[in-house]
Amino acid sequence: SKRHKFWETQPVGQFKDLGDSSLPEGPIEEPTPLSEVKQDPYNLPAQYEWSTCDMEDGPTCNEVYALLAQNYVEDDENMFRFNYSTNFLRWALRPPAYFKSWHIGVRVKASKKLVAFITGVPARIRVRNEVVKMAEINFLCVHKKLRSKRLAPVMIKEVTRRVHLENIWQAAYTAGVVLPTPVTTCRYWHRSLNPKKLIDVGFSRLGPRMTMSRTIRLYKLPGSTVTPGFRKMELRDVPAVTRLLRGYLGQFAVAPDFDEADVEHWLLPREDVVDSYLVESPETHEITDFCSFYSLPSSILNNANYSVLKAAYSYYNVSTKTPLLQLMNDALIVAKQKGFDVFNALDVMHNEGFLKELKFGPGDGQLHYYLYNYRLRNPLKPSELGLVLL
Numbered sequence: 001s002k003r004h005k006f007w008e009t010q011p012v013g014q015f016k017d018l019g020d021s022s023l024p025e026g027p028i029e030e031p032t033p034l035s036e037v038k039q040d041p042y043n044l045p046a047q048y049e050w051s052t053c054d055m056e057d058g059p060t061c062n063e064v065y066a067l068l069a070q071n072y073v074e075d076d077e078n079m080f081r082f083n084y085s086t087n088f089l090r091w092a093l094r095p096p097a098y099f100k101s102w103h104i105g106v107r108v109k110a111s112k113k114l115v116a117f118i119t120g121v122p123a124r125i126r127v128r129n130e131v132v133k134m135a136e137i138n139f140l141c142v143h144k145k146l147r148s149k150r151l152a153p154v155m156i157k158e159v160t161r162r163v164h165l166e167n168i169w170q171a172a173y174t175a176g177v178v179l180p181t182p183v184t185t186c187r188y189w190h191r192s193l194n195p196k197k198l199i200d201v202g203f204s205r206l207g208p209r210m211t212m213s214r215t216i217r218l219y220k221l222p223g224s225t226v227t228p229g230f231r232k233m234e235l236r237d238v239p240a241v242t243r244l245l246r247g248y249l250g251q252f253a254v255a256p257d258f259d260e261a262d263v264e265h266w267l268l269p270r271e272d273v274v275d276s277y278l279v280e281s282p283e284t285h286e287i288t289d290f291c292s293f294y295s296l297p298s299s300i301l302n303n304a305n306y307s308v309l310k311a312a313y314s315y316y317n318v319s320t321k322t323p324l325l326q327l328m329n330d331a332l333i334v335a336k337q338k339g340f341d342v343f344n345a346l347d348v349m350h351n352e353g354f355l356k357e358l359k360f361g362p363g364d365g366q367l368h369y370y371l372y373n374y375r376l377r378n379p380l381k382p383s384e385l386g387l388v389l390l
């Protein structure tokens with residue numbers, strides 16, 4: 001149908017296959033011999049050209065930052081837009097074994113202006129008992145003035161072609177829109193840390209029969225964390241955190257297969273990018289728990305008093321001794337100490353167990369997770385998903 005003209009041509013679960021449990025779980029199409037992968041880039045409309053973006057190059061990184069800051073995802077009411085920082089983009093796009101060729105820009109030939117972007121990074125993702133090499137696809141962005149020129153399909157085909165050239169045949173991605181066919185559908189929940197600002201910018205509303213001072217009191221948090229042994233993660237903790245995380249993520253149907261190099265990249269604290277804390281037992285010095293969140297501000301599109309919303313996003317959390325509720329409350333306390341206005345979490349993994357209790361409220365956005373060229377017999381519940389994409 002017109003609705004999914006492009007996606008009906010792709011190896012993804014098709015709506016017509018839903019419920020057909022005779023179809024096996026696993027790759028939909030077999031790899032093609034590398035010699036048969038299209039060697040040359042797909043054709044763009046004549047006035048545009050492909051341009052691989054070196055995120056280590058300052059000016060290029062700033063061009064990518066500006067394109068996203070002006071043209072990337074907004075909420076349905078166009079009140080907010082993601083404002084990924086340059087340090088966040090360098091972190092997100094240069095994990096172990098990354099490919100610069102997967103950082104794909106589209107420029108206007110005449111002016112060299114960057115007008116579109118799409119990226120992939122390699123990841124080992126376990127799907128049930130299979131560890132699959134995948135590309136995590138992200139940051140698909142077309143300049144507002146070039147929408148509905150059907151650039152997205154050719155950009156998706158080009159990043160797919162470049163992923164195939166590296167002999168990778170599966171991918172994972174998320175979208176706020178329904179495409180064929182979600183692996184699972186999650187919801188964002190939000191915990192106010194600065195209720196006055198959230199109400200002022202129109203994200204939150206004063207509850208019925210609630211005054212502002214009553215609302216501020218409702219969301220008040222202790223000035224310091226309560227768990228003995230709660231501290232920032234350090235480089236020396238990488239082996240223990242890797243063991244803890246691998247053990248914990250093993251229970252979910254889909255989760256990253258992190259090794260120590262992955263943990264060092266994705267979870268070692270980076271200022272204003274990602275924060276990680278752990279609980280080291282004061283008696284045994286064993287590392288028993290872990291929590292982390294990343295920093296992704298949003299531009300506030302038209303408010304008289306504020307231009308940026310400071311948001312923390314729950315990343316990977318492991319609780320084996322400290323109750324998850326207490327661990328996450330300590331995460332909220334640290335996020336508040338660091339000046340975040342709101343703490344966001346998806347209802348994935350065991351998050352449902354603390355969302356309501358810790359005064360999170362449901363957001364209006366749904367986030368759909370997708371796998372490319374990999375069929376799951378049935379969609380997952382969000383609690384079976386152990387993968388957080390940036």
Ligand SMILES: COc1cc([C@H]2SCC(=O)N2Cc2ccccc2)c(Br)cc1O
Nearest residue numbers: 073074075080081082188298363364365
């Ligand atoms: C507006 O409601 C929501 C918007 C967003 C996204 S869309 C563009 C943006 O900037 N967001 C981050 C944000 C903005 C404001 C508050 C919390 C998070 C998400 Br994700 C979940 C929401 O429920």
